[in-house]
Amino acid sequence: MDLLIDAQRCIGCGECVQDCPVGILTLESGRPEVIPERKEHCIACQHCLAVCPTAALSIFGVDPDKSLPLPEGLPEQSQMERLLLGRRSVRRFKPDRVHPADIDRVLAPLAASPTGRNNRDMVLTLVDDPDVMQQYRKLTYHGLELAANGDRIPEHLAFLAKFPEQWSQGRDLIYRNAPHMLVVSALEDGPTPEADCFILLSQFDLLAPTAGLGTLWCGFAHMAMRVVPELPMALQLPDGYRPMYVMLFGYPAVRYHRTVQRESFPIRRLRLTGR
Incomplete structure (x- = not known):
């Protein structure tokens, strides 16, 4: 110690x-x-x-x-509220590569991301080269096409069979032409593997706009990994680790000018009655 x-x-x-x-x-x-x-x-x-x-x-x-002094430099509550209310899932990206130093600066604070029992058993797989991203993209659509032809796509994921045809027509419905990808994996037998990864990605999601980046929680890519075994294999993860989710990012090719207006989620305030 x-x-x-x-x-x-x-x-x-x-x-x-x-x-x-x-x-x-x-x-x-x-x-x-x-x-x-x-x-x-x-x-x-x-x-x-x-x-x-x-x-x-x-x-x-x-x-x-x-160590950085606290609470010096912390954002005000109104600033955090605007950040949360204003975040959008970006599905239109510029092809430009984000400078590696800019990516590293967004990733560095994630070292403080909380984990169950502070186990920190996560692996971050970064695609920082758009050419590698394109290779992974092709691997995905080719694998989905083979799975569809071999009737190996589960019924609840049947919609994935339509994506290769859209890809052949120039539409990337899974990765949305994003230049970069971040996959977070954890030990399957860890105390809280899924929660750990989602917390980390949530923090990345909030940090990204401060660096001028847009993000997309890519459920389609995560689902494709269940159908195309070559996709998680390509991540070259250590034994015992499983990819928990995929996030796309890059410079957005769209700008949102205001927040949306949504009703709050139902809040049930717990009241315990004595026996």
């Missing part, structure tokens, strides 16, 4: 001890220490580092002075 305490900075407030989700710290002589018999329970969440008001605590070799 490499827990280090700067004695000149530590004020002995005990916040790190109180906030540790698995209780591996104790306050001894006014300084936090690791309880030896609980050390193996650490989930590497770094809560102790984040909650320290004086940046006195370092763990796993992380320098607290290199």
Whole structure:
């Protein structure tokens, strides 16, 4: 764990001890220490580092002075509301390739995406080359055509059989001519594999517009993977990992000028009655 305490900075407030989700710290002589018999329970969440008001605590070799200060720089509530209300699923993309550095900047904050038990057992497969995207696109439609001809498409996915013909006519109904794709995969036997991947993609979905990018949750591509085994195989995932969902992205070829207006989802407020 490499827990280090700067004695000149530590004020002995005990916040790190109180906030540790698995209780591996104790306050001894006014300084936090690791309880030896609980050390193996650490989930590497770094809560102790984040909650320290004086940046006195370092763990796993992380320098607290290199962490961003909070709440400095956080968006206002009205800004977040507009971002959420204004997001759109983009189905018209420019062919331009997004610069790798711009993609990396959007991906970097996803390292903080929460996961069940902080397991972090996810693999991100990025298609950052439009030529590779085109190859994957062709693999998809060819595979669907073979599956349709071999009567290997389940009835509930029968509509996928129509896509290869549309592709032959120049219409990419699955990938919408997007230049890039992000596939998030997780260990099937992890504590919360699907939720972990959807949380990460949701965060990517919200970050993308701040970089001028549009996104599309691509259910058709995810469904195609169930029919064309070559598609998940092409991702070259480690053993035990399964692709959970696909997101397309790139520069949008469309601009939306206002939010839509929708009714809120039903909200049921739980009330428990005593026995």
